[in-house]
Amino acid sequence: MNVTQLSLFLENKPGHLQNALKVLAEEGINIMTLTIAEVADFGIVRMIVNKPQKALEVLRQNKFVCSPTDVLAIELDDKPGSLLKALQTFSKRNLNIEYMYAFTEKRGDRAVMIFKFADIEAAKKALLEEGFNVVKKIDLIGE
Amino acid sequence: MFNKQYEAMEVKKLKELQLERLKWSLKHAYNNVPYYRQSFDKAKFNPDKFSSLDDLKHVPFLMKQAMRDSYPFGLFAVPMEKVIRIHSSSGTTGNATVVGYTKNDIEVWAEVMARTIAAAGGTEKDIVQVAYGYGLFTGGLGVHYGAEKLGATVIPISGGNTERQLMLIKDFGTTILACTPSYAINMADFVEKKMPDYDFKKTKLKAGIFGAEPWTESMRKEIETRMGIDAYDIYGLSEVIGPGVSCECSQKSGLHVFEDHFYVEVIDPETGEVLPEGEKGEIVYTSLTKEACPVIRYRSRDITRIYRDSCKCGRTLIKMEKVTGRSDDMLIIRGVNVFPMQIEAVLMEIEGTEPHYQIIVDRKGALDDVEIMVEVNERIFTDELGALKGLAERIEQRIRSALGISAKITLVEPSTLQRSEGKAKRVIDKRQL
Numbered sequence: 001m002n003v004t005q006l007s008l009f010l011e012n013k014p015g016h017l018q019n020a021l022k023v024l025a026e027e028g029i030n031i032m033t034l035t036i037a038e039v040a041d042f043g044i045v046r047m048i049v050n051k052p053q054k055a056l057e058v059l060r061q062n063k064f065v066c067s068p069t070d071v072l073a074i075e076l077d078d079k080p081g082s083l084l085k086a087l088q089t090f091s092k093r094n095l096n097i098e099y100m101y102a103f104t105e106k107r108g109d110r111a112v113m114i115f116k117f118a119d120i121e122a123a124k125k126a127l128l129e130e131g132f133n134v135v136k137k138i139d140l141i142g143e
Numbered sequence: 144m145f146n147k148q149y150e151a152m153e154v155k156k157l158k159e160l161q162l163e164r165l166k167w168s169l170k171h172a173y174n175n176v177p178y179y180r181q182s183f184d185k186a187k188f189n190p191d192k193f194s195s196l197d198d199l200k201h202v203p204f205l206m207k208q209a210m211r212d213s214y215p216f217g218l219f220a221v222p223m224e225k226v227i228r229i230h231s232s233s234g235t236t237g238n239a240t241v242v243g244y245t246k247n248d249i250e251v252w253a254e255v256m257a258r259t260i261a262a263a264g265g266t267e268k269d270i271v272q273v274a275y276g277y278g279l280f281t282g283g284l285g286v287h288y289g290a291e292k293l294g295a296t297v298i299p300i301s302g303g304n305t306e307r308q309l310m311l312i313k314d315f316g317t318t319i320l321a322c323t324p325s326y327a328i329n330m331a332d333f334v335e336k337k338m339p340d341y342d343f344k345k346t347k348l349k350a351g352i353f354g355a356e357p358w359t360e361s362m363r364k365e366i367e368t369r370m371g372i373d374a375y376d377i378y379g380l381s382e383v384i385g386p387g388v389s390c391e392c393s394q395k396s397g398l399h400v401f402e403d404h405f406y407v408e409v410i411d412p413e414t415g416e417v418l419p420e421g422e423k424g425e426i427v428y429t430s431l432t433k434e435a436c437p438v439i440r441y442r443s444r445d446i447t448r449i450y451r452d453s454c455k456c457g458r459t460l461i462k463m464e465k466v467t468g469r470s471d472d473m474l475i476i477r478g479v480n481v482f483p484m485q486i487e488a489v490l491m492e493i494e495g496t497e498p499h500y501q502i503i504v505d506r507k508g509a510l511d512d513v514e515i516m517v518e519v520n521e522r523i524f525t526d527e528l529g530a531l532k533g534l535a536e537r538i539e540q541r542i543r544s545a546l547g548i549s550a551k552i553t554l555v556e557p558s559t560l561q562r563s564e565g566k567a568k569r570v571i572d573k574r575q576l
Binding site: 009011037038041065067 | 524526555
């Protein structure tokens with residue numbers, strides 16, 4: 001049920017993201033969503049791709065520092081206040097979000113958000129109990 | 144001239160004096176320090192048969208490593224009750240070089256420093272502000288004792304607190320400033336940025352004696368113009384005595400070595416052969432009068448050349464050129480001696496870091512700026528930005544506490560640092576000294 005996100009270390013300099021993306025493109029790997037967290041000198045690229053194992057392999061072969069991270073993909077109604085409602089639930093359950101970002105594609109009429117929790121299993125249990133739809137990896141990337 | 148008898152001694156007589164003193168120094172080291180006894184015996188050198196300065200080439204060198212291995216007091220040649228002062232070079236405990244001084248050594252040190260200040264135009268009428276650090280570092284106390292010996296007035300302010308330094312220069316009527324050249328430029332910058340009403344030219348400051356780090360002619364010009372003073376280079380190293388080994392005179396061309404206390408040779412750093420006067424190589428020191436810590440053929444790693452000219456100042460002492468290079472990889476950063484190996488040791492302590500690093504030294508304004516690029520690998524990489532930043536900060540703190548320098552840590556992608564065949568290029572020095 002957990003979704004595999006790839007986290008990639010890059011220097012915050014022109015051309016560096018491009019070098020990494022080129023490696024993925026040449027392997028025919030599709031990036032489904034991507035976000036970057038950065039400080040002045042470096043950044044961490046977080047992405048969800050259709051072939052995470054292959055992507056990890058080729059990035060490492062090309063000397064990139066890259067690691068897999070488990071995250072949760074949660075379906076939310078695409079209407080005002082629904083993200084707020086989700087967050088209220090998390091705080092009620094004392095679940096701290098380390099970071100989050102939106103998935104680029106909608107599933108039907110619903111939006112998908114990616115969340116990284118410190119304790120993914122506890123979060124998953126709580127969310128299921130609260131009636132959230134946690135999207136399965138296979139449904140998300142089709143693997 | 145503070146001591147004309149020695150500073151302007153006829154060269155022939157000076158060499159006779161050196162030979163006499165050298166005979167004593169070699170025997171003193173051999174009889175009282177097991178290290179020298181072993182090393183002389185191994186080289187089959189008998190100090191009793193030493194009869195000409197030329198024989199010195201048969202004496203084995205003293206390497207910095209041997210001094211470190213003798214930590215703390217292994218090279219002392221007198222019992223501790225005769226030692227009245229300890230100084231120590233910067234560096235982590237295991238790497239520190241410790242030196243001791245007898246009462247007479249302190250007397251000699253004060254003498255050569257008094258000569259140094261006098262060579263920069265100092266007299267008993269001067270007020271000397273000592274902005275070198277006081278403490279284990281030899282700079283502060285070295286200048287202090289020399290200025291007192293000269294009869295000048297000493298302001299023992301030590302390093303730092305720039306605003307106060309400037310205030311005392313003005314209020315106390317300081318005439319001679321003693322500090323590192325980069326700190327002098329730092330003071331000028333401070334005035335320019337924060338004290339627009341302060342005018343060096345309205346103070347009594349007339350000269351500066353600057354040392355403890357390499358500096359250039361262009362820095363001299365800059366200091367002289369901005370502070371309205373004469374800037375003199377002074378040179379020394381704690382292993383030999385501290386500041387006061389050699390100094391510039393009114394001619395500002397080359398530094399006179401106080402040859403009645405320190406014998407100098409220049410060698411080829413590869414072969415160890417003594418080079419003729421005038422040729423560039425590594426300068427090697429032998430103490431002639433030191434009691435507590437005699438140094439016999441100490442390899443300084445400083446690159447220079449020595450020569451005699453008939454200097455207009457009247458001193459007959461041999462001159463050495465301003466030191467501009469090293470025959471090893473030691474860096475002098477803001478007056479602190481740093482070996483890349485020390486940085487590597489710190490990195491190795493941090494879990495997961497591989498010793499793939501590069502040190503970039505540059506001069507930003509007046510001060511040395513150090514950046515250490517560290518390659519990130521899978522073991523230290525984490526998905527959390529905060530943890531990665533924390534890692535860089537931890538390395539910074541460790542470098543600061545272990546080496547005493549502040550460096551910016553930049554995390555870089557693997558394989559971005561140049562790996563040449565054989566020796567990795569660890570240091571890029573952009574300072575153009």
